[in-house]
Structure formats: C-alpha cells, structure tokens
Amino acid sequence: MNPKSPQTEHVVKAMQEVLSTKRLQLQIVRAGAETEIDAAFASIGQLKDAALVVQADPFYVARREQLTALATRQALPAIYEGRQCAVAGGLVCYGANVTSVYRQVGVYAGRILKGEKAADLPVQQPTKFELVVNVKAARAIGLSIPEAFLARADEIIE
Numbered sequence: 673m674n675p676k677s678p679q680t681e682h683v684v685k686a687m688q689e690v691l692s693t694k695r696l697q698l699q700i701v702r703a704g705a706e707t708e709i710d711a712a713f714a715s716i717g718q719l720k721d722a723a724l725v726v727q728a729d730p731f732y733v734a735r736r737e738q739l740t741a742l743a744t745r746q747a748l749p750a751i752y753e754g755r756q757c758a759v760a761g762g763l764v765c766y767g768a769n770v771t772s773v774y775r776q777v778g779v780y781a782g783r784i785l786k787g788e789k790a791a792d793l794p795v796q797q798p799t800k801f802e803l804v805v806n807v808k809a810a811r812a813i814g815l816s817i818p819e820a821f822l823a824r825a826d827e828i829i830e
Contacts, residue, residue: 674729676704683727709735713742728753728767736760740809747813758804758829763813765806768798802826 673680684700691698699719703712716722724743726732732739733754740761743750752758753767776796784790806829810817822828 673700673702673727674704674731675702677727677729677731679729680727687725704731706735706738709738709742713746713748716748717746722748724748724750726750726752726757733757736762744809744812749813749815755802755804755827758806758809758827761806761809763806763809763815765802765804767801769800769802772800773798804829 673684684698688698699716699722701712701715703709716724726739732752733756736752736757737760739752740750740757742748743763744761749763751764751766752762753765754770755765755767756770758765780790780793783793803825804827805817805822805825807817807822808830
C-alpha cells in the first residue's frame with residue numbers, strides 16, 4: 673500500500689472485511705517511495721504462501737516494470753490494476769478499461785466545450801472492466817492457471 677495515498681485506508685478496510693470471511697490474513701506492506709519498494713518485497717519474501725495485491729495507485733503504475741520483475745524474481749503470484757501491468761510482465765490484472773474511460777472523458781469535454789456546465793454533468797464510474805492474464809508470467813513462477821479462469825479473461829498474454 674502507498675501510505676501517501678488518500679485511498680489507502682479505505683482500501684485496507686475493504687480488503688480486511690472481505691478476507692475476514694475467507695479465513696485469510698492480510699499482511700500490509702507499505703512503500704510510498706521508490707527506495708522503499710525493494711525492502712517491501714524483501715519483507716513479503718519472508719511470508720509463507722504469500723500472494724500480492726498491488727494497490728491501484730499512480731505511484732505503482734509508474735513503477736510497474738520494477739514491481740512485476742520483483743514479483744517474478746520471488747515467484748510471487750500478484751494481481752495489479754490495469755492491462756499495462758500484465759503487458760509489463762504482471763501475472764493478473766483487473767481494472768477499468770482505460771480506453772472506455774478516456775472515451776467518456778472526451779465525451780464530457782465535448783459537452784463542456786459546447787456550453788454545458790461541468791457541475792451539471794452527472795458523476796460517472798467505469799462500467800467496463802477487463803481481466804488480463806499473462807500465462808508467460810505464470811510459467812515463469814511455476815504456476816498453472818485453470819482453464820476455467822482463463823475462459824473468463826478478456827485477454828490472455830502468451
């Protein structure tokens with residue numbers, strides 16, 4: 673988690689609620705500066721049977737190559753936000769379809785340029801999400817992905 677992000681506390685609380693029903697433990701590892709990422713992965717490496725959920729945060733997206741390389745080096749199953757992380761070597765990515773989001777931004781920009789007031793436009797949330805699975809990354813860490821899971825993927829990277 674990025675301790676500098678305003679959404680961190682909300683994300684942690686939501687994950688704790690879900691995991692408490694699954695009898696899984698949440699170990700929070702914080703890295704809010706580039707120099708803290710290696711130490712965070714070193715502490716994760718000490719955990720038994722660990723998997724990693726990388727917080728959806730611009731700080732981490734900008735460092736996706738570093739994060740995916742460290743996860744691969746430790747044979748650590750990890751899920752990230754957005755397909756760009758799978759393209760960078762991440763195992764599984766799930767998030768809003770960025771093309772769809774940017775298209776809606778363009779529509780709103782057009783409406784504003786035509787004279788509508790931004791305050792009058794309804795707030796929208798993404799409606800199209802995508803699951804991207806990188807089977808090459810799975811092989812690199814010795815993980816087999818069930819066919820049923822692959823069948824649900826919007827994109828599979830070989």
